[in-house]
Amino acid sequence: MRPELGPYVAAALWRRQMLEILRAWRMSDAHAQVTADVLGAADLMGIDSHGMALLPLYHQQIQDGGATATPIISVVHDRAAVALIDGDAGFGQVPGMMAVELAAERAEKFGIAAVAIRNSNHYGAAGVYVRRLAEQGLIGISTSSVWRAAIVPTGGLEPRLGTNPIAFAAPSARGKPFLLDMATSTAAIGKLKLAQRAETDIPEGWALTREGSPQRDPNLALLDTLLVPLGGHKGYGLAAMVEVLSSVLSGAALTPLRGKPGKRHDVGHFVLALDPAMMRGSRAEFEADLDRMTDALRQTPPANPARPVMVAGDPEYACEAERLSHGIPLPAKLAEQLRGIAEQANAAFLLKEERAST
Structure with a gap:
């Protein structure tokens, strides 16, 4: 059954949207293909902070000359x-x-x-x-x-x-x-941005205030960038x-x-x-x-039977299989950012119909 977590976008359309924006920035087709492949691979594996969500940052860096x-x-x-x-x-x-x-x-x-x-x-x-x-x-x-x-x-x-x-x-x-x-x-900057978009506090131990105490507000954490x-x-x-x-x-x-x-x-x-x-x-x-080593690790008796022991890569591969089947979730704030970037670059915005789907 398709998860009811919000709008989902098929991986092929997700990639097409990135290509539209990258080419509108005058990136060569060969470079755009590679860039979209790398960003799309991150999105499929659930590394949302390092996929298409980076395009607003990249847009700003181009504008700033960086x-x-x-x-x-x-x-x-x-x-x-x-x-x-x-x-x-x-x-x-x-x-x-x-x-x-x-x-x-x-x-x-x-x-x-x-x-x-x-x-x-x-x-x-x-x-x-x-x-x-x-x-x-x-x-x-x-x-x-x-x-x-x-x-x-x-x-x-x-x-x-x-x-x-x-x-x-x-x-x-x-x-x-x-x-x-x-x-x-402890957490990548992209995780702070995801918390900011979700309007949720970040866990204690991710960032510090200017005085050196734990910071829970993702907006202030992104402003100061004092990560632990x-x-x-x-x-x-x-x-x-x-x-x-x-x-x-x-x-x-x-x-x-x-x-x-x-x-x-x-x-x-x-x-x-x-x-x-x-x-x-x-x-x-x-x-x-x-394979013998990783099998032995997975066979470790779990503290919680509902959460079996995994090895590095297992969560990403499970997410990739899910998203290839059901699509990649599209947060509303990211969709609006991408719409604005596409308009500025005179690129087609292909995700408008996906906003209504669940």
């Missing part, structure tokens, strides 16, 4: 198993997928490959990139810096690091990779590690030194691919053992 929809992306260095890409201030999906393709190609040859990206922008959900690698039989790791500081170092009162995501994926013989995708803050690192010192350390891989290694802007964002955000990303066959002799041996 990003361009028409970049000339180039490979700066190409040295066997290592490469560096310059994103020319475009959004990160296209150079991110270029990095995936380069890393996969070189890992097939050398067993391991790493690609860094500089002069980029927000690249969406990090898990989308490593999932693509795992679906090719490779282990994938991806990290990204962020265009503005949001995480407060443990014990501090001002943000110095971005929410700096880490994603890891490993191939499975059953076709659904082990997939971990996490922010290094995941697990205190551990999340702070992981966020700094991501900054090293994404920014220091690539030569992108260092978030702790940014101050107010300049015209170009110069975000950095990092992608690593590893062929497990180089360690195990065959990918099949690795994949079989991974």
Whole structure:
């Protein structure tokens, strides 16, 4: 039975709407296709904060001059198993997928490959990139810096690091990779925006007030962006590690030194691919053992019988199957934002009829 949670949009129409807006921004068709694929994949997996909901942010960044929809992306260095890409201030999906393709190609040859990206922008959900690698039989790791500081170092009162995501994926013989995708803050900024749209308080421990006490109001949390690192010192350390891989290694802007964002955000990303066959002799041996491990984890006796133990990726795959079948929920506020963006860009707004459906 179709869930009665609100308006739903078929995945194909959802993607068409994104393409209409991206092309209206003068993004090339090839770049628009890649960008829509990455954003749409996040929406299908239930990562709503990193899908089409990003278009209002991207629209604002284009207007502010922090990003361009028409970049000339180039490979700066190409040295066997290592490469560096310059994103020319475009959004990160296209150079991110270029990095995936380069890393996969070189890992097939050398067993391991790493690609860094500089002069980029927000690249969406990090898990989308490593999932693509795992679906090719490779282990994938991806990290990204962020265009503005949001995480407060443990014990501090001002943000110095971005929410700096880490994603890891490993191939499975059953076709659904082990997939971990996490922010290094307790909650990503997108989660605050979702709470703001829903007009609900955020949990204690997500953000701080300017005085350092817990913040529950998502509007004030978004205004101040004083996010708590995941697990205190551990999340702070992981966020700094991501900054090293994404920014220091690539030569992108260092978030702790940014101050107010300049015209170009110069975000950095990092992608690593590893062929497990180089360690195990065959990918099949690795994949079989991974499945044995994850099966053992799922068989852990649950504290609540109604909520069985899962492993990383299980919730996302379940959501993806549901949304491919029933459609993607369209919040009213997002629909209105998209309508306004489409009108400004002279793009067709295709979701108007979906507002009446449930």
